[in-house]
Amino acid sequence: MNLSPPEQSMHKLSEDCPEVSKANLLLPCFRRNAYDESLASYHSGSIISHLLRKTIHNKLTSLDNNLLYMPNVSAASVVDSECNMTDFAQDDQSCLSFKDSTDDLSSGSQPSSTDVERPLTEHLQAKRARVENIIRGMSSSPNSRSHGEDECEAIRCRRDILKENKRKQRLPQHQEPSQFNMRGNGAKTSKDEECHKLKEQLQSMQRLLHQLQEKISHVNDQNYCVNEDTADGGEECDIQEKSQSSYKDKLNVDNSSFTSDCEVRNLQETLKCELTRTVSDSIDMVFRKLSTALLKQPPHPQPCQSPEYPEKETHRDSPPELSDSDENTRSAERFESTPVNSPEHQTEALSLVVRKPSQFNSVGQGVKRPYPLHQSPFQFGYGTPLHDSQILEHLLKYGPHSAFSALPCLPPSLERSSPDSMEHTWESVAMRSKVTSGHLVQHHRPGPPGLLAVDALCLPHEGLTPNHLKKAKLMFFYTRYPSSNLLKNFFPDVKFNRCITSQLIKWFSNFREFYYIQMEKFARQAVIDGVHDVKDISVSRESELFRALNMHYNKANDFQVPDRFLEVAEITLQEFYSAISLSKDSDPSWKKAIYKVICKQDSDVPEDFKSPSYI
DNA sequence: CGGTGGCCTG
DNA sequence: CAGGCCACCG
Numbered sequence: 001m002n003l004s005p006p007e008q009s010m011h012k013l014s015e016d017c018p019e020v021s022k023a024n025l026l027l028p029c030f031r032r033n034a035y036d037e038s039l040a041s042y043h044s045g046s047i048i049s050h051l052l053r054k055t056i057h058n059k060l061t062s063l064d065n066n067l068l069y070m071p072n073v074s075a076a077s078v079v080d081s082e083c084n085m086t087d088f089a090q091d092d093q094s095c096l097s098f099k100d101s102t103d104d105l106s107s108g109s110q111p112s113s114t115d116v117e118r119p120l121t122e123h124l125q126a127k128r129a130r131v132e133n134i135i136r137g138m139s140s141s142p143n144s145r146s147h148g149e150d151e152c153e154a155i156r157c158r159r160d161i162l163k164e165n166k167r168k169q170r171l172p173q174h175q176e177p178s179q180f181n182m183r184g185n186g187a188k189t190s191k192d193e194e195c196h197k198l199k200e201q202l203q204s205m206q207r208l209l210h211q212l213q214e215k216i217s218h219v220n221d222q223n224y225c226v227n228e229d230t231a232d233g234g235e236e237c238d239i240q241e242k243s244q245s246s247y248k249d250k251l252n253v254d255n256s257s258f259t260s261d262c263e264v265r266n267l268q269e270t271l272k273c274e275l276t277r278t279v280s281d282s283i284d285m286v287f288r289k290l291s292t293a294l295l296k297q298p299p300h301p302q303p304c305q306s307p308e309y310p311e312k313e314t315h316r317d318s319p320p321e322l323s324d325s326d327e328n329t330r331s332a333e334r335f336e337s338t339p340v341n342s343p344e345h346q347t348e349a350l351s352l353v354v355r356k357p358s359q360f361n362s363v364g365q366g367v368k369r370p371y372p373l374h375q376s377p378f379q380f381g382y383g384t385p386l387h388d389s390q391i392l393e394h395l396l397k398y399g400p401h402s403a404f405s406a407l408p409c410l411p412p413s414l415e416r417s418s419p420d421s422m423e424h425t426w427e428s429v430a431m432r433s434k435v436t437s438g439h440l441v442q443h444h445r446p447g448p449p450g451l452l453a454v455d456a457l458c459l460p461h462e463g464l465t466p467n468h469l470k471k472a473k474l475m476f477f478y479t480r481y482p483s484s485n486l487l488k489n490f491f492p493d494v495k496f497n498r499c500i501t502s503q504l505i506k507w508f509s510n511f512r513e514f515y516y517i518q519m520e521k522f523a524r525q526a527v528i529d530g531v532h533d534v535k536d537i538s539v540s541r542e543s544e545l546f547r548a549l550n551m552h553y554n555k556a557n558d559f560q561v562p563d564r565f566l567e568v569a570e571i572t573l574q575e576f577y578s579a580i581s582l583s584k585d586s587d588p589s590w591k592k593a594i595y596k597v598i599c600k601q602d603s604d605v606p607e608d609f610k611s612p613s614y615i
Numbered sequence: 616c617g618g619t620g621g622c623c624t625g
Numbered sequence: 626c627a628g629g630c631c632a633c634c635g
Contacts, residue, residue, distance in 0.1 A: 469626090484618085502618090503627085509620060510626055516621095595620085 462495060464503055472504065473553040475609055476511045477565040479602040490605060493612030511553065515572070516591065518548050523576030537577050539570040568601040 468491060475482065475490060487504045488496050494504075522545045526537055539545055541561070546569065550561060575594045584590045608614055 481620090498618095505619070506627070513621075591621085 464494065464500060468494065468504075469507065471609065471614055472507050473511065474559050475605050476508065476515075476553050477559075477561050478605040480508070480512055480515065480568075481599045481602055482508055482605075486605070490609050491612075492610060514552055515549065516594075518545060519569075519572045519576045520580075520591075523573055523580050526573075526577050527580050531577070534574045534578055537570070537574050539566050539573055541566065545569065545573065562603075564603050568598065571601060572598050 471491075479486065482490075484501050484505060487501065488494075491504070494500060523537075531537060546561075546566065549569065550557065554561060572594070575597055579585060579590055579594060584593075
């Protein structure tokens, strides 16, 4: 079982938002390094500015790096532009204001640049002005370019407000962590407040996004103007356009390169995209927080023993644009889901095999699971008697399901440090969703009603039922030689005594008998058919041999036989073939050697089978 | 000697 | 699949 510990928790922003990691995938600049740590300390309000700064910085740096490889670009221009852009990106307070960077430059705060700067003062000043104007052009609105700094100030103010809102909203959470532990008006009010603030924050972010988009699109327009105006040096255009034009001309003159235009335009395009995406991600993040806050339920009274979360279903198809509570629910689902790590335990869709309705499978058939597999809405203490948990499990599974299953909240999971003591309890609960290993597609409970009633309540059986037999057959796909201890572990609802144990063991003995008979039969047939090489013998799901075995152990064909079983079957068949083709079968005990090989091929039975209500 | 596996038979 | 029997093993 791959139960990798979660990387997400409900209460930390950095972990609260899978979008951050999503961003890691989307944006090359969002790598997990120093950036992540710094991000973790940001509140949502400042995250947006942080993201913007970082994004811009990375883009600009990237552009500079590209320039470095342009054959004819002077080192001075590269250093110069990098200096400006770095200042622009790194200065927290500068926002899009540019005075600061100018001051920094002129005051020689960047030794590396000033050294280069001195012999090229004229050039550099011109370039600086151009670069500064480009940035100003990107930061100011079309109609108020002379008020560029005012615009920046406004943005800064909004950002500060966001920060402040975020701070206010987060503060009580840390100070009163127990507020969500309590049922009642107090908790509800706090939650409402939180939601309200988050909504406000979201709106602010959306406004900011809008403004940014406007600005960026305007920059594009400006650039078009410049492009059409390259002939005369751009005297007619305003200062920004001139500046851009000069910058472009400069590049053209310096390196006779056609790339400057493209670079500027690409930069702007990329910036536009990245900004939009970044801000969208931030907004999405807020949405998730909002959803989480809305859906936050008081934790179960039982203490959380571990933050370990088992595998979860993923709902990556949920759209990020969410506006109402239903959408929020979906968002929360997506937010709370984690990709399954192990391919072996990939979740699967529910079976296409629909069995006739049964009173015992009301939950789980065609009903979307409210929470991922192995996530119980409840948890049981270590001391909880098996019976209680089983009855609870039964209630969860067959009882008034909607009351429990509708809860989309994430319950704390149990630590499985003591599997023996706990496996029955939480595994049994986990079995409510039986897609884990994806082997058993459907559960149903055939058999006499009387037995079913007892079985359904998960009380220890005085005897073995047809369901136990079916379960044992399925277990045979994993283990041909189960120990009695294993059997006891995997049949927790059976009251074991000598008789029951022997019966179960006898079952497996009978399973083996059939198995080996089939193997011998098909091996002999292979010899008769003139197969010359063991390598020519294989067992696939299409093989006649497999069909025979599957028909015997998995008659309903509602179980996905593990590949490993096919491998073992193939090994067995090959062993038989080899022995027969070597005439070893003349020895009365010729099969013993084969048994010895096969008994080593056992694999672990999935934990699912430990559930008393499995099958 | 108890537990277990294999074989045979029904 | 179960019962019976036998053999093997710790």
